[in-house]
Amino acid sequence: MEMRGATRKLSKWVTSRAHPKREPAGFALCLGSRQDLSLSGNGAIGPVPHLPSPQRYGANLNRALIAGTAYFLALFALGFALGAIRVTFIAPRFGQLAATCVEVPLMLTAAFFLCHWAIQHWQVPRTPAIRWAMALWFLALLLIFETLLGVTLFARTLAEQWAALATSAGLLGLSAQTIAALLPVFVGKSER
Numbered sequence: 001m002e003m004r005g006a007t008r009k010l011s012k013w014v015t016s017r018a019h020p021k022r023e024p025a026g027f028a029l030c031l032g033s034r035q036d037l038s039l040s041g042n043g044a045i046g047p048v049p050h051l052p053s054p055q056r057y058g059a060n061l062n063r064a065l066i067a068g069t070a071y072f073l074a075l076f077a078l079g080f081a082l083g084a085i086r087v088t089f090i091a092p093r094f095g096q097l098a099a100t101c102v103e104v105p106l107m108l109t110a111a112f113f114l115c116h117w118a119i120q121h122w123q124v125p126r127t128p129a130i131r132w133a134m135a136l137w138f139l140a141l142l143l144i145f146e147t148l149l150g151v152t153l154f155a156r157t158l159a160e161q162w163a164a165l166a167t168s169a170g171l172l173g174l175s176a177q178t179i180a181a182l183l184p185v186f187v188g189k190s191e192r
Contacts, residue, residue, distance in 0.1 A: 060125050064134035067122035068184065071134075072141040074114045075180060079107055080149075100169040104176045111180040112187060119188035131185045139181035146177075 082103050090099035118124070124134060150156045156164070164170045 057130075060127065060130045061133055063122045064124050064130045064184075065137050067118040067124050068134040068137040069141065070122070071115050071118040071184070072138050072145075074118075075107070075111055076142070076145060078110050078114075082106060096167070096169040097172070100172050104172060108176055108179060111183055115180075115183040116188040119184065124184070124188075128185070134184040135181050138184065139178075142177055142181060 086099045086103050090102060119134075124130060147158070147161055150161045150164075151158070165174050
């Protein structure tokens with residue numbers, strides 16, 4: 001008799017701690033209610049963080065890839081225009097390194113604002129995995145298009161492309177491209 005009373009009390013207590021929609025207690029405790037309890041590393045009991053559903057994660061990833069593509073296209077178009085000016089007018093007079101030194105601050109400033117715009121416009125969440133996906137997608141697009149541009153427009157081989165990166169101007173440009181690629185991880189907060 002006492003066992004049934006204790007079981008009922010325990011059942012009522014567990015049910016009262018279940019999800020507010022009153023799913024069965026076992027459902028809530030096993031499948032991730034926001035009121036679940038877990039043991040942390042120090043032995044304290046606290047709430048389990050709520051994880052996004054796979055559908056929401058996929059939607060966020062799509063947003064990040066679209067934002068990364070828009071960020072890339074806008075920055076690549078600006079870089080193409082500034083690169084044409086650099087190669088045609090500045091580099092012949094002052095040298096390749098000086099011309100790159102003039103272009104890099106302009107590109108990084110533009111990259112900051114364009115990245116912030118893309119993140120805000122497509123509401124990319126601040127989740128590290130999503131932001132890293134955006135950054136890596138931007139970097140992949142940049143490397144592919146930079147290589148294609150060098151091969152088609154300047155008739156360089158892949159070996160010549162890599163050799164150009166080994167110069168001081170090439171390393172400066174590569175550093176700026178790396179910073180621009182990492183900006184999505186550090187710039188802009190989502191409105192969600």
